[in-house]
Amino acid sequence: MPEQILDSDDLLRRIIFDSIDPLYIRPDQTVTSVAFLPRKIAGVLEAGLSVDVSRLTTYATCIRDVSKYRLYSLKAGYVRQINLDCIHDPLVDNEAHALIVGDLKKTKAKQLSLGATRVPFP
Secondary structure, three states: OOOOOOOOOEEEEEEEOOOOOOOOEOOOOOEOHHHHOOOEEOOEEOOOEEEEEHHHOOHHHHHOOOOOEEEEEEEHHHHHHOOOEEEEOOEOOEOOEEEEEOOOOHHHHHHHHHHOEEOOOO
């Protein structure tokens, strides 16, 4: 059953990490705006940005593979403050899954990247 996402909730975004190619994460560990742009899957643009609600999961479950990914956190209130929204979208294998939805253009992706903080895990 969908949960209400509170402004105080932390939203976790799993971002691919490549120490050679800083497309998503810079060498200083700050995240780029590219990490917050919707992707095309099988030619169809994603409906929103996939995140997990922190209080409904663990870092280990969310990150899945520490050799490939890093976690970044955004406050749901910040997402709403920049005129986007976050909705709980549980999956069969991931109760914590949610989506950031709205006008996800480059300017919003930049704002999301500036609002994201790295989760020190592992």
